[in-house]
Amino acid sequence: MPDAKPAFQRILLKLSGEALMGDDAYGINPEVIDRIVGEIKEVSRMGVQIGVVIGGGNIFRGIAPSAVGMDRATADYMGMLVTMMNALSLGDALRRAGVEARVQSALRVDAVAEPYIRGRALRHLEEGKVVIFAAGTGNPFFTTDTGAALRGAEIGAELVL
Ligand code: UDP
Numbered sequence: 001m002p003d004a005k006p007a008f009q010r011i012l013l014k015l016s017g018e019a020l021m022g023d024d025a026y027g028i029n030p031e032v033i034d035r036i037v038g039e040i041k042e043v044s045r046m047g048v049q050i051g052v053v054i055g056g057g058n059i060f061r062g063i064a065p066s067a068v069g070m071d072r073a074t075a076d077y078m079g080m081l082v083t084m085m086n087a088l089s090l091g092d093a094l095r096r097a098g099v100e101a102r103v104q105s106a107l108r109v110d111a112v113a114e115p116y117i118r119g120r121a122l123r124h125l126e127e128g129k130v131v132i133f134a135a136g137t138g139n140p141f142f143t144t145d146t147g148a149a150l151r152g153a154e155i156g157a158e159l160v161l
Contacts (some may be wrong), residue, residue: 010049010125012157013040014148017057017086026062028089037093040130044099049125051155052132053148054090056082076140080107083144087134088112100129106138106147118154125155 015036022029044050059082067075087103094101102124103113113134114120124131136147152160 006046006048008158010157011159012051012152013161014053017055021058026058033093037097041097041099050130053144053151054083054086055144073140080135084134087132091132102129103132103134106135
């Protein structure tokens with residue numbers, strides 16, 4: 001088979017939290033994570049650089065009742081922290097599958113993830129590491145869809161999925 005060159009060099013994949021739940025009521029379904037990791041691995045092995053923005057609806061939905069009546073910005077910060085858990089989970093699953101991955105967070109959580117630094121993210125991507133962008137934009141009143149558009153533009157992704 002002739003060496004097929006991938007159509008895209010760098011892509012940004014947005015994974016909503018709900019996509020991680022599978023048929024569960026909330027949380028992260030291991031089979032779903034494994035399937036997503038398999039697909040990311042396959043595309044990464046083709047030489048495509050992959051950034052991932054991950055949502056938090058799967059866990060945030062579970063804690064939403066406790067956020068009722070809460071100050072909006074505080075609830076949004078909780079939502080961003082939830083995306084952090086998903087990012088760590090995906091990063092761990094990727095590494096277990098033999099795919100190098102780094103988590104970068106828009107909120108400072110130095111003990112568990114790198115801060116988002118664009119130049120560093122670009123270097124990771126060039127080295128073939130999957131970069132998972134956690135905490136969306138880092139700002140309340142936004143969603144991870146905005147985070148995906150923002151990071152996609154910042155890293156020069158040719159495609160946002
Ligand atoms: N969030 C935020 N700013 C951001 C990204 C996310 O405040 O830049 C909060 C917001 O409360 C949001 C939650 O984090 O509802 C989870 O993100 P999102 O709803 O985008 O997750 P998804 O629907 O993709 O699972």
